[in-house]
Amino acid sequence: MRESVGVGRVSVIIPLYNHEKYIAQAVESVLVQGELLKELIVIDDGSTDRSASIMDGLSSRDSRIKFSKQENCGAHATINRGLALATGEFVAILNSDDCFVPGRLVALVRALDLDAGSDLASSSIGFFNGDGDDIQNEWFDKALEKFILRRDIAVSLVDANYLMTTSNFLMRASLLEKVGFFADLRYAHDLEFALRCRAQGIRFCFINKTLLKYRFHSSNTISENHAKVRAEWALCAASYLRQRYRVRSEDSAYADIKDVISLHGLSDMVEIALDAFKRAGIFQLTDEFMVESKILDQITKAAQ
Numbered sequence: 001m002r003e004s005v006g007v008g009r010v011s012v013i014i015p016l017y018n019h020e021k022y023i024a025q026a027v028e029s030v031l032v033q034g035e036l037l038k039e040l041i042v043i044d045d046g047s048t049d050r051s052a053s054i055m056d057g058l059s060s061r062d063s064r065i066k067f068s069k070q071e072n073c074g075a076h077a078t079i080n081r082g083l084a085l086a087t088g089e090f091v092a093i094l095n096s097d098d099c100f101v102p103g104r105l106v107a108l109v110r111a112l113d114l115d116a117g118s119d120l121a122s123s124s125i126g127f128f129n130g131d132g133d134d135i136q137n138e139w140f141d142k143a144l145e146k147f148i149l150r151r152d153i154a155v156s157l158v159d160a161n162y163l164m165t166t167s168n169f170l171m172r173a174s175l176l177e178k179v180g181f182f183a184d185l186r187y188a189h190d191l192e193f194a195l196r197c198r199a200q201g202i203r204f205c206f207i208n209k210t211l212l213k214y215r216f217h218s219s220n221t222i223s224e225n226h227a228k229v230r231a232e233w234a235l236c237a238a239s240y241l242r243q244r245y246r247v248r249s250e251d252s253a254y255a256d257i258k259d260v261i262s263l264h265g266l267s268d269m270v271e272i273a274l275d276a277f278k279r280a281g282i283f284q285l286t287d288e289f290m291v292e293s294k295i296l297d298q299i300t301k302a303a304q
Contacts, residue, residue: 011086013043015082019097020054029101038064045072076184119203128215143162146159240257241270276293280293
């Protein structure tokens with residue numbers, strides 16, 4: 001067992017979009033993680049504010065920062081590009097308005113070092129507002145409580161995504177070779193990725209300690225369109241069920257997941273998605289399936 005977690009083992013990816021007010025604090029929260037950090041890959045996804053110019057200045061001060069710009073492609077594509085560029089043994093993601101708590105990388109890497117069979121680590125989360133003031137989040141508190149009591153990761157994710165955000169993901173880089181990259185979803189690419197991992201038997205580590213700060217403010221993506229959020233939620237649940245049915249035809253967890261789906265009023269939308277998967281003859285999301293089936297349009301109409 002390692003006495004120290006080592007040097008230069010983690011690549012961190014920040015997908016940056018119109019967060020001129022927050023990006024410097026996000027970057028600093030990564031740099032203070034210490035010698036474990038190998039590189040910080042920041043990709044500006046076509047920001048229209050001063051985000052890119054601020055990063056030009058920040059990147060000139062620390063050789064670990066690798067900064068690039070692109071035309072707007074969306075969060076999932078930007079994250080995937082960063083993951084493809086990463087050279088660390090581990091990769092972590094931080095949204096450009098969130099912050100790591102000091103010691104986060106050390107704690108999560110140590111957890112994965114101690115459990116060689118796990119590939120993805122996460123932690124509990126604290127919350128702050130656009131002005132940096134700490135705030136409470138009763139929804140998350142309840143989601144985390146239910147996960148701890150239930151101890152069923154997939155059911156807990158479908159019920160209430162206690163992982164909350166891609167900022168809460170630290171994974172072995174080799175995991176991407178097993179399960180692939182993030183799917184083309186605007187609101188739930190984190191949920192879909194986590195459920196895909198569980199469907200394929202990937203083990204998770206969880207540290208019940210606040211090692212991440214999630215920022216609530218007026219331009220959070222998740223607050224844009226409730227119907228589309230629910231549509232992607234239902235699609236993720238259907239994708240998980242489709243993958244699990246392929247592996248095993250009977251599983252006691254199915255009943256629990258279906259109960260949760262029904263509780264949230266997602267049953268009809270999940271059935272629409274499952275039918276589309278079956279007609280296409282596939283078991284998980286692909287970019288081609290998303291475009292050709294127009295499945296999100298169908299589910300969104302059902303959600304309204």
